[in-house]
Structures are given as structure tokens and as C-alpha cells.
Amino acid sequence: MALRLEDIHVRAGTFDLHASLSIEPGARIAVIGASGSGKSTLLDVIAGFRMPERGRLYWAERDITRLAPADRPVSILFQDINLFPHLTIGQNLGLALNPVTGRLRNDDASTIENVLAKVGLAGFAPRRLSEMSGGQQSRAALARVLVQARPVLLLDEPFAALGPALKDEMLDLVTEVARAENLTVLLVSHDPKDALRFAPQTIVVDDGQVFAPQDTRTLLDNPPPGLKAYLGGA
Amino acid sequence: MAARLVAIIAAVTVAGLVIGPVTAVILRAEAFTGFTAADWQALRFTLLQATLSAALSVVFAIPVARALARRRFVGRGALVALLGAPFILPVIVAVLGLLAVFGQSGLLNRVLEPLGLPELQIYGLHGVLLAHVFFNLPLATRLILQGWLAIPAEQFRLAATLGMGRRAIWSAIEAPMLKRIVPGAFAVIFVICLSSFAVALTLGGGPRATTLELAIYQSMRFDFDLARAAVLGLLQLALALTAGLIALRVTSLPVAAKAFDRAVPRWDRTNASARIVDAVWITIAALFLLTPLAMVAVNGLTGITQLGPSVWQAAGHSITVALGSTALCVLWALPLATRWGEWLGLAGIALSPLVLGIGLFLIVRPFANPFELALYVTATVNAFVSLPFVLRILRPETEAIRADYTRLRQAVGLSGWAWLRWVLLPRLKRPLGFAAGLTAALSMGDLGVIALFADPDRATLPLKVYQLMGAYRMEQAAGGALLLLLLSLGLFWLFDRGGWVGTAT
Numbered sequence: 001m002a003l004r005l006e007d008i009h010v011r012a013g014t015f016d017l018h019a020s021l022s023i024e025p026g027a028r029i030a031v032i033g034a035s036g037s038g039k040s041t042l043l044d045v046i047a048g049f050r051m052p053e054r055g056r057l058y059w060a061e062r063d064i065t066r067l068a069p070a071d072r073p074v075s076i077l078f079q080d081i082n083l084f085p086h087l088t089i090g091q092n093l094g095l096a097l098n099p100v101t102g103r104l105r106n107d108d109a110s111t112i113e114n115v116l117a118k119v120g121l122a123g124f125a126p127r128r129l130s131e132m133s134g135g136q137q138s139r140a141a142l143a144r145v146l147v148q149a150r151p152v153l154l155l156d157e158p159f160a161a162l163g164p165a166l167k168d169e170m171l172d173l174v175t176e177v178a179r180a181e182n183l184t185v186l187l188v189s190h191d192p193k194d195a196l197r198f199a200p201q202t203i204v205v206d207d208g209q210v211f212a213p214q215d216t217r218t219l220l221d222n223p224p225p226g227l228k229a230y231l232g233g234a
Numbered sequence: 235m236a237a238r239l240v241a242i243i244a245a246v247t248v249a250g251l252v253i254g255p256v257t258a259v260i261l262r263a264e265a266f267t268g269f270t271a272a273d274w275q276a277l278r279f280t281l282l283q284a285t286l287s288a289a290l291s292v293v294f295a296i297p298v299a300r301a302l303a304r305r306r307f308v309g310r311g312a313l314v315a316l317l318g319a320p321f322i323l324p325v326i327v328a329v330l331g332l333l334a335v336f337g338q339s340g341l342l343n344r345v346l347e348p349l350g351l352p353e354l355q356i357y358g359l360h361g362v363l364l365a366h367v368f369f370n371l372p373l374a375t376r377l378i379l380q381g382w383l384a385i386p387a388e389q390f391r392l393a394a395t396l397g398m399g400r401r402a403i404w405s406a407i408e409a410p411m412l413k414r415i416v417p418g419a420f421a422v423i424f425v426i427c428l429s430s431f432a433v434a435l436t437l438g439g440g441p442r443a444t445t446l447e448l449a450i451y452q453s454m455r456f457d458f459d460l461a462r463a464a465v466l467g468l469l470q471l472a473l474a475l476t477a478g479l480i481a482l483r484v485t486s487l488p489v490a491a492k493a494f495d496r497a498v499p500r501w502d503r504t505n506a507s508a509r510i511v512d513a514v515w516i517t518i519a520a521l522f523l524l525t526p527l528a529m530v531a532v533n534g535l536t537g538i539t540q541l542g543p544s545v546w547q548a549a550g551h552s553i554t555v556a557l558g559s560t561a562l563c564v565l566w567a568l569p570l571a572t573r574w575g576e577w578l579g580l581a582g583i584a585l586s587p588l589v590l591g592i593g594l595f596l597i598v599r600p601f602a603n604p605f606e607l608a609l610y611v612t613a614t615v616n617a618f619v620s621l622p623f624v625l626r627i628l629r630p631e632t633e634a635i636r637a638d639y640t641r642l643r644q645a646v647g648l649s650g651w652a653w654l655r656w657v658l659l660p661r662l663k664r665p666l667g668f669a670a671g672l673t674a675a676l677s678m679g680d681l682g683v684i685a686l687f688a689d690p691d692r693a694t695l696p697l698k699v700y701q702l703m704g705a706y707r708m709e710q711a712a713g714g715a716l717l718l719l720l721l722s723l724g725l726f727w728l729f730d731r732g733g734w735v736g737t738a739t
Contacts, residue, residue, distance in 0.1 A: 075645065
């Protein structure tokens with residue numbers, strides 16, 4: 001049931017990004033590297049927004065390299081626009097449940113209420129994004145990916161706009177639901193503190209190379225030269 | 235995939251509506267023997283009136299726009315909004331209003347008569363010019379006002395710091411702006427007036443004041459000379475295409491209102507004589523635009539209560555045609571709201587409705603009686619003519635929605651239908667309401683292709699009003715015109731307002 005990147009090559013801006021690694025199911029992994037190093041490109045390849053020039057992507061030994069984003073076992077939270085702002089939270093989650101018609105079926109309402117309760121937003125279904133605080137909006141976005149119920153969750157710095165305390169709160173919430181649902185999570189961040197808080201393992205992206213997951217604490221205590229330069233001796 | 239198919243179907247029907255009728259017209263034109271003196275006269279008159287109309291509109295628009303740009307006064311907002319109104323004002327309504335002011339027994343003659351001054355005559359070239367300036371002065375004013383308001387405030391501040399006089403400000407700041415804006419405004423109005431039909435039909439006529447469009451109509455209605463109509467149609471097409479391509483290079487279509495209420499701080503407006511000049515221009519412009527409309531309302535009040543059943547029937551036809559043409563136009567516009575779709579839609583400007591009408595007439599004739607299809611043809615042609623404006627309104631917003639939400643759409647895996655129903659349409663509601671309102675009002679007031687196929691049982695309201703005018707039943711005509719005005723504005727208001735109801739972001 002592992003997520004495996006086999007000799008993936010993809011153009012990331014002006015350089016080639018290369019990745020060959022395997023991620024264990026249920027792992028929580030931080031992806032760190034300088035801006036422009038290709039962190040988001042890596043997530044785009046896994047989510048299906050970008051086709052690699054070469055290489056294969058497997059989930060549970062099934063080749064998913066060519067699948068459309070919605071057909072993959074993957075859900076993703078972007079930096080912004082994770083929900084449609086003109087719809088209520090309930091309608092948004094309804095769309096995620098039934099992306100073909102967008103209409104609610106019989107037990108959808110209770111499914112939505114359950115998920116909202118899990119992220120601490122019980123009773124928020126009739127609200128719109130504009131009626132919610134930044135932290136609540138993040139929780140609603142998380143509810144969207146939980147409704148999609150995909151085994152792999154990609155987080156492309158979705159909490160970057162939150163204050164430090166709220167961000168920590170969200171990371172703890174993701175940890176909690178990821179454990180409960182046995183999700184495999186990749187979190188892109190430029191903050192090593194996020195990695196320490198959230199992810200036992202970390203992937204470093206540097207100079208066109210995606211390195212295999214390593215123990216976060218060991219890595220940050222003893223960073224390789226490229227990462228050291230980025231962290232600025234932290 | 236399905237979305238792509240829909241876009242292709244929309245593009246093919248629009249392209250077919252260009253290619254089919256034009257081909258039919260070209261084939262039919264083969265039987266033609268040669269231009270007559272009257273044809274050359276029509277060509278000359280078309281060019282002459284378009285040149286003069288554009289020149290007069292622009293020349294008068296400059297002082298009006300300058301006054302609006304540098305003065306704040308009560309009612310300025312309303313006046314600027316009024317400048318947008320002629321776009322959806324039915325031509326026949328304006329013509330009746332102008333007749334009531336400038337016509338033989340109009341307001342102006344009643345004032346001039348006791349003074350012993352000669353009576354004004356409205357029919358002929360100057361009547362056509364009067365109507366064209368009435369319609370296009372507001373457009374030119376809006377374009378030039380936009381130019382004035384786009385001048386960075388820093389430039390006027392700098393001028394004040396340097397102590398520049400009026401003349402220096404004019405030559406350093408204002409004249410260069412006008413040099414950029416005026417050719418475009420002239421070109422747009424020239425193109426609009428080239429295919430003037432309803433104005434020429436009502437106020438022109440006779441060998442000395444016949445446009446090409448009117449000549450097409452006459453060879454069709456009076457002589458039933460299809461070959462001649464076809465050749466004149468080709469001439470009109472060539473003329474409009476050439477002028478349209480030139481206009482496209484120098485300007486862009488102004489449809490939606492930009493921010494006109496921005497105050498440009500200036501330090502050179504305290505001068506008393508300049509203030510008086512501005513006040514005079516604003517008053518003249520307001521009177522020129524408002525008096526005819528007020529006359530339509532006043533004259534129509536008695537007539538509207540005495541309308542016969544045939545007028546109501548015509549009103550019913552018009553509403554049906556307007557709604558049908560709005561639906562068709564929106565169906566075309568949604569999938570074509572892209573860059574190349576907008577190019578395709580521009581055909582709606584180049585191809586005159588009468589040429590299109592003749593082409594459709596020729597295509598339909600072997601299979602059915604074209605007169606029975608008059609209302610369908612009218613609705614189709616109206617939708618086609620509105621398409622470029624609608625695309626101009628919808629495209630920026632549609633592209634912004636795609637840019638913002640395509641990734642989320644893919645992440646959630648929305649089907650084409652769910653995307654349309656839950657995302658695109660709800661988010662597009664406001665511009666869509668505005669665009670639909672414009673289309674409905676334009677179609678409601680259109681007096682063009684329907685005149686070609688005129689048939690007492692299938693008249694639209696504008697045609698009915700024209701027929702009442704022709705029969706000198708002026709009271710009924712005035713009543714019909716008021717009804718038409720109310721229906722046009724009402725449809726626009728309903729659609730535009732519909733776009734605002736329950737919208738949240």
C-alpha cells in the first residue's frame with residue numbers, strides 16, 4: 001500500500017526535478033526546501049496536476065501516473081481557494097461527495113455533519129466562507145478533503161496565512177484526523193518548526209533532487225549543506 | 235470532453251450563420267447586371283452621413299466630457315448613467331421623441347414660429363445626422379470621459395506646481411489624451427452609422443437620403459429585386475468589414491460602465507468663464523438628450539390607453555422574440571467566452587442584420603415561406619448581433635473564474651454539469667444578468683430585419699409603431715412608443731436586477 005515514485009523526472013521552472021522514493025502508508029512527512037526548489041511541483045505530480053516527463057507513480061502497486069486528479073487516491077489542500085466561496089460549507093461538501101450532479105443524496109447530510117464535527121465545525125453547514133474566521137475556513141477546507149476520503153492527503157502550505165498559534169492548532173488537528181483515518185500525509189512547509197511538530201519524517205528538496213524521507217529530528221540536528229544554507233544555521 | 239463538444243457546436247452554428255447567408259447572397263448576386271446611379275448615390279450618402287455623424291458626435295462630446303470630468307454637481311451621476319441609456323433605447327422611440335422636438339409641429343417650431351423664423355425640416359440628411367448624434371454623442375462622451383478620468387492625478391498636480399495656464403495644460407496633458415482617444419471614438423461611431431437602417435428608414439429616404447441598408451430594404455420590399463439586394467448587401471459587407479477592421483485597430487468596444495464617479499482633483503477649474511462654459515455644455519447636452527425622451531413620455535400617456543389589439547399582439551411578439559433571442563445569445567456566449575470565441579463573435583458587428591436577413595431569406599425560401607418564419611429569423615439575427623457585446627462582458631469574468639477555480643474543480647472532480655450549475659453560473663450571475671438585459675432590450679427595440687419580412691400578422695412592436703407613424707396615427711404611435719420604451723427598459727431592469735438578487739461572494 002505504499003506510494004512509490006519510480007525515477008520521476010519533471011520540468012520545474014528552469015530545471016529538472018528528479019524523484020525516486022517510496023512512502024509508507026500512514027506516514028506523516030514534511031517536504032522542505034528553498035522557495036522555487038520544486039516542493040509544490042512534487043505535490044502537483046502526485047496530485048495529477050502535472051505530468052512527469054519520465055517515470056511512474058504507484059499506489060499500492062497500481063500505476064496511477066496517467067490518472068486525472070479526481071481519479072487518484074489523493075486529495076490536496078492548496079495555499080488558497082480550497083472551497084467555492086459563493087456556496088455554503090454544506091453545498092461545498094455536497095459537491096465533494098457527489099461531483100457529478102452536486103446534489104445531496106439521502107444520508108449525505110449526516111455524513112457532512114459527522115465530518116464537520118470531526119474538524120470542530122458542528123452546525124456550520126449553512127454558513128459561507130465569508131461568515132467564518134481564518135481558522136474556521138481552514139477547518140472547513142480540511143473537512144472537504146475528509147469528505148473526499150482519499151488515503152493520501154497533500155498539504156501545499158494551506159495554513160501559511162494563519163498566525164503561529166492557529167497554525168499549530170491546525171497541524172495538531174490534521175495529525176489527529178490523519179491518525180484516526182490512517183491517512184498518508186505530505187506537508188509542504190518552509191518552516192522547520194512545522195516539520196518538527198507535525199512530521200516524524202522529512203523529505204528535502206534541493207538542487208533538482210528529491211531526497212528519500214529521513215527522520216526529521218536527526219535531519220534538522222545535522223542538516224546537509226544545501227538545507228543548512230536554507231535554514232541559515234538554525 | 236462534453237464541454238468541448240458544446241463549444242464546437244456553438245462555434246459551428248455561429249460560423250454557419252455567417253458563411254451560409256453570405257454564400258447565399260454571393261450566389262444570388264451573380265445575376266446582377268450593373269450598378270445604377272441610385273446605387274452609387276446610396277454608397278455616397280452612406281459614407282457622407284457616417285463621416286458627418288461621427289465628426290459631429292465627437293466634436294460636441296469633447297466639451298461635454300471635459301465639463302463632466304472636472305465638475306461635481308448634483309445629478310452628475312444620473313447624467314453619466316443616462317449616457318449609457320441610448321445603447322438600449324429603441325431607435326423608433328428616439329425618432330418619435332426627436333420628431334416631437336425638432337419635427338414639423340414639434341416644440342422648436344412652435345417656439346420659432348411666433349418669432350417669424352423659418353420652419354425647421356427634419357427629414358433628410360440633417361434629420362439622419364440629428365438622430366445619429368442623439369445616439370452617439372453619449373457614446374463619444376463616455377469614451378472621451380474615460381480618457382479624461384484616466385489621466386493620472388499627478389499630472390494635474392504637477393501642472394499646478396509649475397503654475398501652468400489653461401493653454402499649457404491643454405497642449406501638454408489634454409490634447410495628447412484626445413489624440414489617442416478621439417480617432418477610436420470616431421471610428422466606432424463611423425462603423426455604427428455605416429449600417430444605419432432604422433434611422434434612415436424613418437428620417438431619411440428619397441434618392442438623396444438613402445443609405446445602402448435602406449436601399450437593400452427597398453429593393454427587397456418594393457421591387458423584389460433579390461439580385462440587386464444581394465449585390466448591395468455585398469457592397470455593405472465589404473464596407474463594414476473594411477471599416478470594422480480599421481476601427482478594431484484603433485479602439486475597443488465600450489460596453490460595461492467603468493468607474494466614472496472618480497473625482498480628478500484639479501487646480502485649474504476655479505476660473506469663472508470656464509465654469510460658465512462647462513455649465514452651458516452640460517445643460518445643452520442634458521436638454522438635448524432628455525427633452526425627446528420626456529416628449530415620448532408626455533405624448534405617449536394618452537395614446538397608451540387607446541392601443542388597439544394589434545399593438546398588444548405586436549408587443550407580445552416582441553417580448554417572445556426578445557426572450558428567445560436572449561436565450562439563444564446566452565447559449566452561444568457561455569461556451570464561446572474565450573479569446574477565439576470573441577473573435578468569432580465580432581462577425582456580429584461586421585455582418586449587417588439586413589445582409590444576414592437577405593441571406594437567410596434566400597436559404598429558407600426553397601423550403602418554406604420566409605414570411606412565416608419572420609419572428610424566428612428576427613430572434614436569431616438579434617441574438618447574433620448582440621453576441622459580440624455579450625462576449626465582451628462575459629469573457630473577462632469567465633476567464634477569471636476558470637483561472638481561480640480550475641484546480642479546485644479538478645481536485646474535487648466536478649463534472650461539466652456540476653461545474654456549470656454550481657460554480658460558473660452562480661459566479662457569473664451579475665455580468666450574465668447585465669448581458670442578458672442588454673440583449674433583451676436590444677432585441678425588443680430592434681427595427682431591422684423584421685422590416686424586411688414585414689407581415690401584418692407577425693409585426694413586432696417597433697415595426698407596428700413605424701407602421702402607425704406611416705399611417706399618421708401619431709397618438710397611437712406615441713402610445714406604442716411609450717409602451718416599447720417601458721418594455722425595453724423593464725426587460726433590461728429585470729434581467730440586470732436578477733443578476734444581483736441573492737448574490738454572495
